[in-house]
Amino acid sequence: MALIQRHPLLTSAFISIGLIASSSLMAWDGLVEKQTFELENFTTQGGETIPEVSVGWEAYGELNEARDNAILITHFFSGTSHAAGRYGTEGEPTGYWDAIIGPGKPLDTDEYYIIASDTLVNLNAHDPNVTTTGPASINPETGEPWGMDFPVVTIRDFVEVQRELLESQGIESLHAVMGASMGALQAFEWASAYPDRVERLIPVIGGGVADPWLLATLSAWGAPIRLDANWNEGDYYDGEPPTDGLKEALKLVTLNANHWEWANDTFNRDWVDEDRDPAKDINARYAIEQTLDDIAAARAETSDANHLLYLVQANQAFMTGHGDSLEEGLAAIDAPTLMLYSESDLVFAPEGVRHTAELIEADGTEVTLETLEGDRGHLNGVLFIDQASDTLRAFLE
Amino acid sequence: MALIQRHPLLTSAFISIGLIASSSLMAWDGLVEKQTFELENFTTQGGETIPEVSVGWEAYGELNEARDNAILITHFFSGTSHAAGRYGTEGEPTGYWDAIIGPGKPLDTDEYYIIASDTLVNLNAHDPNVTTTGPASINPETGEPWGMDFPVVTIRDFVEVQRELLESQGIESLHAVMGASMGALQAFEWASAYPDRVERLIPVIGGGVADPWLLATLSAWGAPIRLDANWNEGDYYDGEPPTDGLKEALKLVTLNANHWEWANDTFNRDWVDEDRDPAKDINARYAIEQTLDDIAAARAETSDANHLLYLVQANQAFMTGHGDSLEEGLAAIDAPTLMLYSESDLVFAPEGVRHTAELIEADGTEVTLETLEGDRGHLNGVLFIDQASDTLRAFLE
Numbered sequence: 001m002a003l004i005q006r007h008p009l010l011t012s013a014f015i016s017i018g019l020i021a022s023s024s025l026m027a028w029d030g031l032v033e034k035q036t037f038e039l040e041n042f043t044t045q046g047g048e049t050i051p052e053v054s055v056g057w058e059a060y061g062e063l064n065e066a067r068d069n070a071i072l073i074t075h076f077f078s079g080t081s082h083a084a085g086r087y088g089t090e091g092e093p094t095g096y097w098d099a100i101i102g103p104g105k106p107l108d109t110d111e112y113y114i115i116a117s118d119t120l121v122n123l124n125a126h127d128p129n130v131t132t133t134g135p136a137s138i139n140p141e142t143g144e145p146w147g148m149d150f151p152v153v154t155i156r157d158f159v160e161v162q163r164e165l166l167e168s169q170g171i172e173s174l175h176a177v178m179g180a181s182m183g184a185l186q187a188f189e190w191a192s193a194y195p196d197r198v199e200r201l202i203p204v205i206g207g208g209v210a211d212p213w214l215l216a217t218l219s220a221w222g223a224p225i226r227l228d229a230n231w232n233e234g235d236y237y238d239g240e241p242p243t244d245g246l247k248e249a250l251k252l253v254t255l256n257a258n259h260w261e262w263a264n265d266t267f268n269r270d271w272v273d274e275d276r277d278p279a280k281d282i283n284a285r286y287a288i289e290q291t292l293d294d295i296a297a298a299r300a301e302t303s304d305a306n307h308l309l310y311l312v313q314a315n316q317a318f319m320t321g322h323g324d325s326l327e328e329g330l331a332a333i334d335a336p337t338l339m340l341y342s343e344s345d346l347v348f349a350p351e352g353v354r355h356t357a358e359l360i361e362a363d364g365t366e367v368t369l370e371t372l373e374g375d376r377g378h379l380n381g382v383l384f385i386d387q388a389s390d391t392l393r394a395f396l397e
Numbered sequence: 398m399a400l401i402q403r404h405p406l407l408t409s410a411f412i413s414i415g416l417i418a419s420s421s422l423m424a425w426d427g428l429v430e431k432q433t434f435e436l437e438n439f440t441t442q443g444g445e446t447i448p449e450v451s452v453g454w455e456a457y458g459e460l461n462e463a464r465d466n467a468i469l470i471t472h473f474f475s476g477t478s479h480a481a482g483r484y485g486t487e488g489e490p491t492g493y494w495d496a497i498i499g500p501g502k503p504l505d506t507d508e509y510y511i512i513a514s515d516t517l518v519n520l521n522a523h524d525p526n527v528t529t530t531g532p533a534s535i536n537p538e539t540g541e542p543w544g545m546d547f548p549v550v551t552i553r554d555f556v557e558v559q560r561e562l563l564e565s566q567g568i569e570s571l572h573a574v575m576g577a578s579m580g581a582l583q584a585f586e587w588a589s590a591y592p593d594r595v596e597r598l599i600p601v602i603g604g605g606v607a608d609p610w611l612l613a614t615l616s617a618w619g620a621p622i623r624l625d626a627n628w629n630e631g632d633y634y635d636g637e638p639p640t641d642g643l644k645e646a647l648k649l650v651t652l653n654a655n656h657w658e659w660a661n662d663t664f665n666r667d668w669v670d671e672d673r674d675p676a677k678d679i680n681a682r683y684a685i686e687q688t689l690d691d692i693a694a695a696r697a698e699t700s701d702a703n704h705l706l707y708l709v710q711a712n713q714a715f716m717t718g719h720g721d722s723l724e725e726g727l728a729a730i731d732a733p734t735l736m737l738y739s740e741s742d743l744v745f746a747p748e749g750v751r752h753t754a755e756l757i758e759a760d761g762t763e764v765t766l767e768t769l770e771g772d773r774g775h776l777n778g779v780l781f782i783d784q785a786s787d788t789l790r791a792f793l794e
Contacts, residue, residue: 152679279717
């Protein structure tokens with residue numbers, strides 16, 4: 001794309017080459033194979049050792065001989081490593097950022113080796129396409145699920161597992177690390193902890209400081225689980241899981257990640273049952289309530305309640321392991337940074353994103369800020385990422 | 398105040414008169430006596446009859462002989478009729494809008510008779526200064542608390558009880574009706590249902606349409622109560638009440654009514670216990686979480702969980718009893734309208750407030766919009782109302 005931008009006359013030639021490349025035998029066909037990475041032992045930043053850690057991963061494109069064309073994609077709170085492509089036949093839903101990852105796309109699989117892994121304590125512990133280690137995993141020492149005895153893990157711990165995964169493939173440095181929301185937090189941690197290994201940083205819809213508002217929001221997400229009697233202090237693996245609490249938690253996540261523009265554009269004031277008027281019947285409800293419940297119920301099927309609590313804790317503690325202050329952690333970042341964010345974000349307020357940019361820039365590191373439009377608030381960064389295609393292409397070149 | 402604004406030279410004379418008046422025997426001394434209004438029967442808009450309805454009320458200033466100087470103050474979701482003054486000795490906290498209600502204040506008790514009443518299903522059912530009728534009240538037919546057998550009531554029902562209260566004092570028309578948040582909803586209903594009785598309408602931090610986002614937000618507030626096993630389908634009056642669920646509900650109300658500017662201005666990332674790092678201990682927490690829990694626990698002491706659920710239902714059904722559409726209800730408003738709102742409101746989005754103004758204005762009704770500044774989001778309309786003092790004075794004259 002550099003050629004196109006600098007020499008407009010070469011545009012059509014370039015596009016032709018692109019088309020040939022993407023239809024050639026070398027081009028990635030969009031099919032994804034989930035793989036598993038295992039560690040015999042993993043020691044957390046908190047000093048606890050977890051035996052038999054495994055996480056899922058997938059990759060798109062080819063690692064070059066110099067092993068210097070890798071882009072790491074880090075996933076959001078309720079996400080997985082399935083960032084692009086599809087597991088099976090045509091028609092299956094593709095990964096969440098398929099719009100920008102693939103042959104000829106901004107994260108061009110003809111050029112880059114794009115790799116994504118499931119985090120520790122991944123929310124979707126019961127999704128057959130997810131491999132993670134967390135409270136729902138069997139503790140090899142007891143033969144029982146860990147439950148709340150699982151050590152607290154941090155965003156930095158997620159990064160350390162990714163580092164081991166990359167090193168197992170001989171990858172010592174990243175062309176870029178890019179992630180949305182909790183993925184942005186991992187990206188910040190990467191660039192701060194390993195400034196020599198990260199060439200470009202692309203945090204999307206995420207700030208670099210876990211401010212009090214975020215602490216409180218995350219706290220509210222976890223609370224419904226602890227209220228559910230089935231939660232039983234996290235010990236529910238041989239009984240009924242706290243599904244009602246988990247559903248309510250996921251409903252809050254869905255609401256907070258969206259925006260009133262979306263709610264008011266998408267829904268109306270219809271009742272669930274047209275014969276039961278909520279103005280007359282205390283158990284009658286509105287269609288939007290039912291829809292949000294249905295979304296939450298579907299997500300709850302593959303999610304684990306304890307994993308959600310551990311994710312809350314990891315996000316809250318974000319960035320606190322770097323020196324004496326959060327500012328110090330951000331100042332350690334040297335990689336040129338592209339921050340994509342949403343002005344209507346209700347999770348990571350735009351003021352916080354801009355403040356983060358200032359802290360990274362303070363010592364001269366180059367930061368570019370660009371907004372993502374849409375009616376989905378925070379989720380603009382997941383659903384409408386394609387509007388940043390040109391910016392991403394130029395930044396990655 | 399008309400004199401001051403039109404003839405600046407008369408200002409000091411007017412102020413002297415004001416000072417004399419407010420120190421005369423006629424001036425309200427700021428002491429409030431809570432009174433009770435009773436109805437033998439009340440029939441809801443839904444067609445259910447509730448026997449022995451009683452609500453608390455208080456008033457500041459004197460009703461004139463023409464009985465045409467009354468201003469009705471309608472309270473917010475978690476509020477009561479205690480809008481101004483204090484019940485007892487110096488040092489006691491005053492009512493929530495004391496800054497603008499009193500001798501010489503914008504809602505001048507030397508001029509107006511200002512009256513406020515507790516709504517039906519008031520949240521603070523267990524506050525000794527609140528009188529309300531709702532699920533926690535004894536059903537005279539059974540001698541037991543109503544629980545979830547209490548009929549659904551609507552914002553319009555709140556208005557009808559207020560109309561009965563006012564008529565019992567011979568008040569047929571209102572100089573103004575003014576309320577914040579759920580109080581604004583009552584004010585809209587008043588002006589729409591009784592355009593001939595409302596001379597001025599002052600909705601604060603409230604929109605005139607219960608849009609899908611508000612439906613979902615209210616739904617989220619009620620959910621933790623239903624999750625608490627002690628809730629027991631609302632039948633808890635002879636056992637343990639669902640205090641944990643109620644506290645979590647009130648925590649969400651507190652968070653939604655505030656704003657990240659407040660959270661980040663007021664709190665830091667301190668831990669509850671400096672020896673227990675949340676990055677290492679899954680049960681360790683941040684100070685902001687504890688503070689929000691403490692606020693919620695204090696509010697829960699006087700609140701009733703079922704009442705909260707009934708308030709949710711009332712707010713969701715707001716404005717649906719007027720003709721075929723919400724638009725029709727707002728178009729019926731004839732009173733000149735002053736809408737005060739907050740651009741950072743996370744409950745009633747500013748877009749919705751401005752849309753409401755358009756719908757009221759559509760047939761030529763005069764609407765003035767003015768913003769309230771502050772770092773408290775929605776709560777700017779309760780805590781920082783004094784910044785609208787000049788506007789209120791001019792509008793009320």
